[in-house]
Amino acid sequence: MFKRIFVIVADSLGCGTAPRSAEFGDEGANTIAHIAEHEGGIKLPVMESMGYGNITDIKGVKKVNNPKGYYGRMDEASNGKDTMTGHWEMMGILTENPFKTFTDTGFPKELIDELEAKTGHKVIGNCAASGTEILKDLGLEHIKTGAMIVYTSADSVLQIACHEEHFGLDELYRCCEIAREICMKPEWMVGRIIARPFLGETKDTFKRTTNRHDYALSPTSRTTLDELKDKGYSVVSIGKIKDIFNGCGITEAYKNLSNHNGMEHAFEVAKHDFTGLVFSNLVDFDALYGHRRDPKGYHDAIEEFDSDLKTLMDLLNDDDLLMVTADHGNDPTWTGTDHTREYVPILVWSKSLKGGSLGTRKSFADIGATIAENFNVKAPDVIGESFLSELK
Structure with missing residues (x-):
């Protein structure tokens, strides 16, 4: 048994067209390959040594005959390509009805009317937008009128941005709780209602604060996280994992300021003595570079992550296990600004393992099933096949 398992989700770092990609308009998408090609290559010595280049063709990343880790790719069994669906599936939930998105149309008039009536505030915005750009466009109007800035993205989210001082943080949270109730229909x-507080007095000084709060749906059934927590194991969330699971199954949580800050949290946690799971999400890949169609920024972030991986691996013990994966794709060379339905990578490493191929897995839930078998807890029986016995 491994004493500690570290799972790192490189949010949106897909690795190629999957069987159902065409259903989502994504046949031909390949996030990592297209980033590398667009930027004339990429240097990822750590993940290369683990077998990353064996999963898909990546310019600058060689295939290796004797990988230091186990490599493979995973297909998504659920019907969707969003954050919650991908993460929930990793821990054993099959989502057959995808969460609603309102990227193209904004939210229905009936929803907005009910939100205005129940909160007592008018709504401005109601469109898909960058969270920083919409503050420049509507921040002054919000301060002047007290109207809430409501917007969405390619994800299944309703976001409300309000000024911490002029509107009030508690009032923003109250309005988000009302929105959560309305959006249970x-x-x-x-999937999530997100409070987006900000400060500043001009469009050039508006800046979102760290008082963001997510109002997520709770998982639709028990997950591997719940089983671990109930058996007394540590379940440490880094980044937005706690929000994605609405706190269910989490024993300790750290918020990230950036991808690198998230890895710094992992470094510190690795120095502690505990038994259990560290589940980390690095969202900058998706939020800052995928949705904004910035292959150069994405490229540089992946190279930084590869370097940080080496630091983390040096801190791990012989009885620790590291898994690196993704929750969906977000090919920055693709059309639009939406996620892309793709295979995701699975890279597995421990100082005590030799390395090899894990092939193509049928579900992201193989991660949760492997974790459950390792810690001898009940695994969700809907989907997921452990690969623990394949690790030598």
């Missing part, structure tokens, strides 16, 4: 069921 099946026709408006979004």
Whole structure:
């Protein structure tokens, strides 16, 4: 048994067209390959040594005959390509009805009317937008009128941006709780309501604060996280994992300021003595570079992550296990600004393992099943096949 398992989700770092990609308009997408090609190559010595280049063709990353880790790719069994669906599946939940998105149309008038009536505030915005750009466009109007800035993205989210001082943080949270209640209706069921407080007095000084709060749906059934927690194991969340699971199954949590800050949290946690799981999400890949169609920024972030991986691996013990994966794709060379339905990588490493191929897995839930077998807890029986016995 491994004493500690570290799972790092490189948010949106997909690795190629999967069987159902065409259903989502994504046949031909390949996030990592297209980033590398666009930027004339990429240097990832750590992940290369683990077998990353054996999963898909990546310019600058060689295939290796004797990988230091186990490599493979995973297909998504659920119907979707969003953050919650991908993470929930990793821990054993099959989502057949995807969460609602309102990227192209904004939220229905009936929803907005009910939100205005129940909160007592008018709504401005109601469109898909960058969280920083919409503050420049509507921040002054918000301060002047007290109207809430409501917007969405390619994800299944309803976000409300309000000024911490002029509107009030507690009032923003109250309005988000109302929005969460409204968006429990099946026709408006979004995965998360997000409070986006900001400060500043001009469009050039508006800046989002760290008082963001997510109002997520709770998982639709028990997950591997719940089983671990109930058996007394540590379940450490780094980044937005706690929000994605609405706190269910989490024993300790750290918020990230950036990808690198998230890895710094992992470095510190690795120095502690505990038994259990560290589950980390690095969202900058998706939020800052994928959705904004910035292959250069994405490229540089991956190279930074590869370097940080080496630091983390040096801190791990012989009885620790590291897994690196993704929750969906977000090919920055693709059309639009949406996620892309792709295979995701699975790279597995321990100082005590030799390395090899894990092939193509049928579900992201193989991660949770492997974790459950390792810690001898009940695994969700809907999907997921452990690969623990394949690790030598």
